[in-house]
Amino acid sequence: MAGISQYRPQKTLRGGALIGGLLADPRHYQIVVLSSLILLGTFHFAFQLPWWHVVACIGSTVATQFMAARWVGHPFDVRSPLISALSLTLLLRTGSVTLSIAAGVLAIGSKYIIRWRGKHIFNPANFGLVVMSLLFTGAWISPGQWGTAPIFALFLLGMGGIVTGKAKRWDVSLTLLASYAALIFGRALWLGDPLAIPVHQMQSGALLIFAFFMISDPKTTPDARLGRVLYAILVATIGFTIQFAFYNAAGIILALILTAPIVPLFDIFFPAGRYHWPKFHPSNPGVPHETVQIPAE
Amino acid sequence: MKLSKYLLSSTLAITALTLAPSASAFCGFYVAKADTDLFNQSSKVALVRDGDRTVITMANDYIGDPTEFAMVIPVPTVITKEQVHISDAALLDHLDAYTAPRLVEYFDDNPCNRMRYDKMMRSAPQPVMEASIGMAEPESLGVTIEESFSVGEYDILILSAKESDGLQVWLETNGYRVPAKAKKTLGSYIKQDMKFFVAKVNLEEKAKQGGEMLRPIAVAYESPKFMLPIRLGTVNADGDQDLFVYTLTKNGKVETTNYRTQKIPSNKELPIYIKDDFGDFYKDMYKTSANRQGGHGVFMEYAWDMNWCDPCAADPLSNDQLKELGVFWLDEGQGDQPTPRRMRPKQMAKNVYVTRLHVRYDAESFPEDLKFKMTGDRQNFQGRYILRHAFDGEMDCPEAKKYKEQVNARKETEIKTLANLTGWETKYIRTKIKASGKGELFELDSPKKKADWWNKIWPGDD
Numbered sequence: 001m002a003g004i005s006q007y008r009p010q011k012t013l014r015g016g017a018l019i020g021g022l023l024a025d026p027r028h029y030q031i032v033v034l035s036s037l038i039l040l041g042t043f044h045f046a047f048q049l050p051w052w053h054v055v056a057c058i059g060s061t062v063a064t065q066f067m068a069a070r071w072v073g074h075p076f077d078v079r080s081p082l083i084s085a086l087s088l089t090l091l092l093r094t095g096s097v098t099l100s101i102a103a104g105v106l107a108i109g110s111k112y113i114i115r116w117r118g119k120h121i122f123n124p125a126n127f128g129l130v131v132m133s134l135l136f137t138g139a140w141i142s143p144g145q146w147g148t149a150p151i152f153a154l155f156l157l158g159m160g161g162i163v164t165g166k167a168k169r170w171d172v173s174l175t176l177l178a179s180y181a182a183l184i185f186g187r188a189l190w191l192g193d194p195l196a197i198p199v200h201q202m203q204s205g206a207l208l209i210f211a212f213f214m215i216s217d218p219k220t221t222p223d224a225r226l227g228r229v230l231y232a233i234l235v236a237t238i239g240f241t242i243q244f245a246f247y248n249a250a251g252i253i254l255a256l257i258l259t260a261p262i263v264p265l266f267d268i269f270f271p272a273g274r275y276h277w278p279k280f281h282p283s284n285p286g287v288p289h290e291t292v293q294i295p296a297e
Numbered sequence: 298m299k300l301s302k303y304l305l306s307s308t309l310a311i312t313a314l315t316l317a318p319s320a321s322a323f324c325g326f327y328v329a330k331a332d333t334d335l336f337n338q339s340s341k342v343a344l345v346r347d348g349d350r351t352v353i354t355m356a357n358d359y360i361g362d363p364t365e366f367a368m369v370i371p372v373p374t375v376i377t378k379e380q381v382h383i384s385d386a387a388l389l390d391h392l393d394a395y396t397a398p399r400l401v402e403y404f405d406d407n408p409c410n411r412m413r414y415d416k417m418m419r420s421a422p423q424p425v426m427e428a429s430i431g432m433a434e435p436e437s438l439g440v441t442i443e444e445s446f447s448v449g450e451y452d453i454l455i456l457s458a459k460e461s462d463g464l465q466v467w468l469e470t471n472g473y474r475v476p477a478k479a480k481k482t483l484g485s486y487i488k489q490d491m492k493f494f495v496a497k498v499n500l501e502e503k504a505k506q507g508g509e510m511l512r513p514i515a516v517a518y519e520s521p522k523f524m525l526p527i528r529l530g531t532v533n534a535d536g537d538q539d540l541f542v543y544t545l546t547k548n549g550k551v552e553t554t555n556y557r558t559q560k561i562p563s564n565k566e567l568p569i570y571i572k573d574d575f576g577d578f579y580k581d582m583y584k585t586s587a588n589r590q591g592g593h594g595v596f597m598e599y600a601w602d603m604n605w606c607d608p609c610a611a612d613p614l615s616n617d618q619l620k621e622l623g624v625f626w627l628d629e630g631q632g633d634q635p636t637p638r639r640m641r642p643k644q645m646a647k648n649v650y651v652t653r654l655h656v657r658y659d660a661e662s663f664p665e666d667l668k669f670k671m672t673g674d675r676q677n678f679q680g681r682y683i684l685r686h687a688f689d690g691e692m693d694c695p696e697a698k699k700y701k702e703q704v705n706a707r708k709e710t711e712i713k714t715l716a717n718l719t720g721w722e723t724k725y726i727r728t729k730i731k732a733s734g735k736g737e738l739f740e741l742d743s744p745k746k747k748a749d750w751w752n753k754i755w756p757g758d759d
Contacts, residue, residue: 045559046560048674048676095673095674136673137548137549138673140673142552142670143554143670144552144555145557146557147556148557190488191488192488193481193485193664194664196664197665200555200664200665201665204555247521247522247524249668249670
């Protein structure tokens with residue numbers, strides 16, 4: 001016993017530093033949260049999500065990233081394609097594993113092919129998701145799959161807050177939710193609907209997942225905070241319009257892909273340092289993380 | 298004259314189909330089904346949809362004075378006479394029977410001798426329901442009558458209004474009792490550019506047509522809105538309402554986008570006596586499932602390719618029946634095929650996929666109208682419950698004892714499953730089993746000692 005307790009402080013210290021180092025990168029949080037959501041969806045909400053779909057989708061995004069990274073001569077990092085695959089499996093429903101794989105290839109492929117001013121235009125998962133669901137009847141977005149359980153909504157809020165707070169992009173998430181809420185409540189007031197209706201609409205699990213895990217991607221949002229806030233308002237407005245004027249329940253997800261091409265304009269009007277993922281070396285976990293901001297171009 | 302509003306909600310009863318007895322099938326021998334008439338305060342709607350085209354068939358089970366009957370339904374577009382059709386209640390009954398949750402049974406072989414006993418049960422036809430009618434005269438008061446026509450026994454008006462006050466006054470002066478609370482809801486629909494489909498019964502026509510039932514009304518329209526208005530129906534309803542939505546699409550399952558669609562528990566093995574209590578079982582199981590979601594929810598009870606079924610609670614609908622329900626794409630690019638009979642899967646592409654959603658709702662838990670989405674999901678699903686009969690003949694071999702022990706253990710599990718699904722107490726279930734005399738435990742020659750491992754350590758102890 002004594003031996004163990006003597007040894008422990010050192011171990012904890014090193015372990016703590018390791019955990020701290022791991023937590024420094026927002027992508028690690030995101031991977032943990034998205035994986036938990038997949039488990040929750042599969043076991044609690046009975047999604048039809050066979051494990052091999054998850055594996056196939058991860059395999060396709062990671063393989064595409066690997067090949068693309070070699071092609072452009074960048075170092076390969078497994079985390080971003082993993083996040084794209086997890087987002088895709090969370091939001092894209094399909095009975096065909098081929099479509100799952102295709103979505104992964106499309107998502108990562110778009111990241112390397114559709115670029116401007118050194119930034120990729122589309123959120124990879126969003127791109128794969130929308131293109132697949134528009135092209136194939138066998139793939140679709142299921143906005144109702146999470147239901148509207150308020151407790152679950154709170155859970156997502158909390159978890160999502162951590163993730164996006166770490167990514168310094170909580171401003172996008174909160175602006176999007178606030179402006180969407182303003183539109184929804186405004187509509188209810190105009191229609192004379194009871195407030196239960198907008199409250200019900202805001203509790204949509206799909207909306208919260210979108211706000212915290214998709215639009216908050218620091219790589220595809222505008223660089224400057226003001227730009228991001230305006231961008232989030234724009235996405236909310238277009239998403240709201242698609243949902244209520246064109247009756248497509250996946251409006252907000254479509255709004256992101258529609259507005260992504262004008263993000264570079266926001267960067268021109270509101271220039272700011274570009275976001276880079278924190279540097280983390282497992283061999284040197286004691287170093288506190290830093291978010292490197294280097295000027296664009 | 299006083300007319301009570303009869304909105305898209307109320308009771309039903311139905312089903313007078315002689316069911317085709319099914320032969321031995323992969324999914325078990327068909328025994329019985331859980332009809333929608335188990336559920337009071339329920340309505341049935343068939344929704345045929347492809348692209349923006351929708352054909353909705355609404356079944357009435359209104360019982361009462363015909364002059365008291367009136368129905369006000371918000372619709373997305375103006376509806377003309379050609380878009381309305383009087384349908385046949387038997388169609389919806391057939392669709393209901395085809396998609397109903399089903400009970401199947403299997404019979405164990407003699408463990409001593411692998412001989413098969415084919416026994417079959419079939420369910421008896423159910424009684425028919427009745428309904429009646431009413432009518433009033435239209436008159437304008439700040440409300441535009443877009444269309445006014447009669448179809449079958451119904452006098453139909455399509456109204457549009459600029460604001461809810463005018464509409465409410467109009468409805469009230471025309472004898473509709475509009476609950477005060479409905480005014481806001483009407484206003485909301487007006488602002489969403491919905492029209493109002495108002496139907497009453499033309500007594501003369503009704504007399505000519507004879508019969509007591511009100512026939513279902515089918516309406517065809519084109520609109521991107523894929524939804525069912527339920528809000529007016531919840532304004533004045535006390536308690537829960539049950540709605541059965543049968544969707545017929547080309548691609549696959551339909552789900553709700555603003556509420557979570559979940560599957561009803563299925564493929565559960567139950568005690569044998571449930572054969573006589575299947576209705577009670579299903580009702581309580583549904584209730585228990587809904588209670589686990591706060592008392593309400595959207596449950597998928599059936600989703601299947603219309604070409605076949607296994608086991609069949611009723612034959613798949615024929616092409617003629619489907620056309621009558623409004624499936625408008627049947628003739629597209631294929632010759633007419635004879636209707637598949639019985640349960641054999643036939644790959645003669647009749648491109649129709651049916652989803653049966655059973656919604657239990659009230660105003661509080663379902664504040665919004667139901668919004669739907671077509672998915673590409675064609676994975677078949679059915680509410681199916683299984684009875685496994687133990688072999689009850691002479692068994693004279695060493696395997697028999699082990700078999701009996703296994704059966705007893707199985708029956709214990711079935712009791713637990715049943716208790717879990719329905720919320721019934723196991724004590725109550727055991728009493729019922731005893732009273733029914735069906736599916737009781739085997740009596741084992743020597744009362745079996747608990748076979749825990751510690752019993753084996755000191756076998757001499759008592």
